[in-house]
Amino acid sequence: MPEIVACTAVHPLPDGEVRLLGAIDVVTGSMTRVDVGGKKLLVDCGVTQGKDPKRKELPEEAKEADALLLTHGHLDHIGSLPQLLDSGWDKPILCTRATYEICRISLEDSLSMARLPDREITAFLRQFERQVRTLAYDVNATVQGLKGTIAFRDAGHILGSASIEICTDASRVIMSGDLGRPNSPILRDANSRWSDDRDVDLVVLETTYGARSHEHTHEDIEGTLERIVNDAWKRRAKVLIPAFAIGRTQVLLWFLSDLVEKKRIPEIPVALDTPMGLLVTETYKRAKRLYDRETLDRIQHGDDPLDFDSLFTVRRGKDSFRLRQSEGAMIVIAGSGMCTGGRIIGHLVDGLPDPETTVLFVGHQGAGTPGRRIQEVAAAGGGTVRFDGEELPVRARIEVLRGLSAHMDRHELLGWLGNIPRVKRVGLNHGDVAAQNAFLAFARERGVATG
Ligand SMILES: [Zn+2]
Incomplete structure (x- = not known):
């Protein structure tokens, strides 16, 4: 039975660690360093939004990354990308084709809202394009020097959205990304078939609606x-x-x-x-x-x-x-x-x-x-x-109009988690303190959490 941990920034792994640089106990500003297989991988590079405390500087840990993996094109997951590239960071960016296209549209829009001159926006988009490598779902890829593989799995949240699975010789990590509700219109549901040939050391799970049950059909x-x-x-x-x-x-x-x-x-x-x-x-x-x-x-x-x-x-x-x-x-x-x-x-x-x-x-x-x-x-x-x-x-x-949520509720989150065999530890993120604690209590009542 997995141990579930709320509001925690650092999770140890057999050959490294996962460090949340953002969305530790809030919903926005997703950014996580996954250090495994001899490489530093950054998962998402988001901005904080709304009432969440503003992040002024890009963390140094982000700039040290050997590659960036994007779960999807919402600004709270990609909005700091211009800042990252602006700092001279020139390593590969991996995402699905659709995420790349949505990133372009949404970053162009947010840069022009910030009144950046057109030529600077164009220069940024060109640089972004040069660094991107698009991947289909369920294809094993790697980045230079990584002793392991990276795969994107359907997350059913918005077009191109993915959960990211990283496997090295010693560690296996799944980053949920934002998870869409089952049976939502247009897109396929989040992936439910995970291999059971080895333990999963850590799942990082979003909890936007960790305290809620969606009531509307x-x-x-x-x-x-x-x-x-x-x-x-x-x-x-x-x-x-x-x-x-x-x-x-x-x-x-x-x-x-x-x-x-x-x-x-x-x-x-x-x-x-x-x-x-x-x-x-x-x-x-x-x-x-x-x-x-x-x-x-x-x-x-x-x-x-x-x-x-x-x-x-x-x-x-x-x-x-x-x-x-x-x-x-x-x-x-x-x-x-x-x-x-x-x-x-x-x-x-x-x-x-x-x-x-x-x-x-x-x-x-x-x-x-x-x-x-x-x-x-x-x-x-x-x-x-x-x-x-x-x-x-x-x-x-x-x-x-209620019920159009693009995020799983607590029952659906627990169901998604239940599809992953042999999970040792679950770290919650992308939810406020109340949502994470409520999800923890909810999981415990159902005999899931032992942590
Ligand atoms: Zn999202």
């Missing part, structure tokens, strides 16, 4: 969407959805097209008004080889969930402006997910004071964000929110 999600969309259709009104570009937007499109296909909602126009969401959606569409059976079957029957008849894309800013003027029932999906910027702001300026409009939140709204403020004002029965220097009365219908 697919049917709940579709039921809520059905009600909101049909209601807006009857009133010829708009539904504004602030959406996260990577993963959430594509899953939302999947649900909407499924409801249209089942004739539970009419063919309401769906505007994808997010340049980054558009690029990521195109990346998803090019990577059909990574889809799950259900989605591939739908495509085979002529129903592409990311490319349906009533979906239209809004590329230019002036077209987004025109969209704001248009009348009639319509769903507008625009970034950013917590209303901190992006094209959703313009839509909210028009929509929030309008009692006919619905604003539908599809993800967690961080404390202090405009998205959270809108929810608080609505819950208090009225008030205003400041946007673009204007105090806007919140009269729109404010709704929340």
